[in-house]
Amino acid sequence: MCGRFTLKTPERIRFDRITEYDVENLVPRYNIAPSQDILTILQRGEQREATFLQWGLIPSWSKEAKGIINACVETIDQKPSFSDSFQRRRCLIPADGFYEWERHGKISQPYYFQMKDESPFAFAGIWDRWQSNGSAITSCAIITTTANDC
Amino acid sequence: MPVILGSESYDLWLNEDCRSADLKDLLVPFTADAMTSHAVSYDVNNTKTDDERLLRPVEPNIGVTLSLF
Secondary structure, X not given: OOOEEEEOOHHHOOOOOEEXXXXXXOOXXXXXXXXXXXXXXXXXXXXXXXXEEEEOEOOOOOOOOOOEXXXXXXXXXXXXXXXXXXXXXXXXXXXXXXXXXXXXXXXXXXXXXXEOOOOOEEEXXXXXXXXXXXXXXXXXXXXXXXXXXX | OEOEEOHXXXXXXXXXXXXXXXXXXXXXXXXXXXXXXXXXXXXXXXXXXOOHHHHOOOOOOOOOOOOOO
């Protein structure tokens, strides 16, 4: 599970060969949450671009605009919701930390994880485009691992 | 846990011609040694709260250390 993350130093992120990319417009974020528009890096032909996608992947064939925030590695190439995106529509999701909750009984303690040098990194992500009655939503999911999440 | 890709994997991950078998090799837990963690305030539970005070270390209420990997 990965349900919150940070991009507190967006000026430090570095990606090669990205067009139309302006980090000066990015504000520091300390609590990026599902359903928000998040920064992603995708490949379109020869071009690599930075674009904002809604966090919570809605498969193109879905009847309702209900998003899934995480795609599990162990089943990503089998589940209909993810397999096509995994084969054709992958992205990077820049971040520099994330939160995880440790549940003990009724208490769920949040923890913050980051690199020891606080440097930015990228989550592996997938994306899809959903259309219905003239409205369209392009959305993404963060890939997670370990069997507990599946 | 989220999959973190090293910068050496970016090209392969974004390559539209890359196939499943190669891709899954990239999706492994990140080296835990490179990361650090600390307990933070419950204020992060509220998605409307978005400021740097969320990152301040606090004493965890449950008395255990969380192991990520």
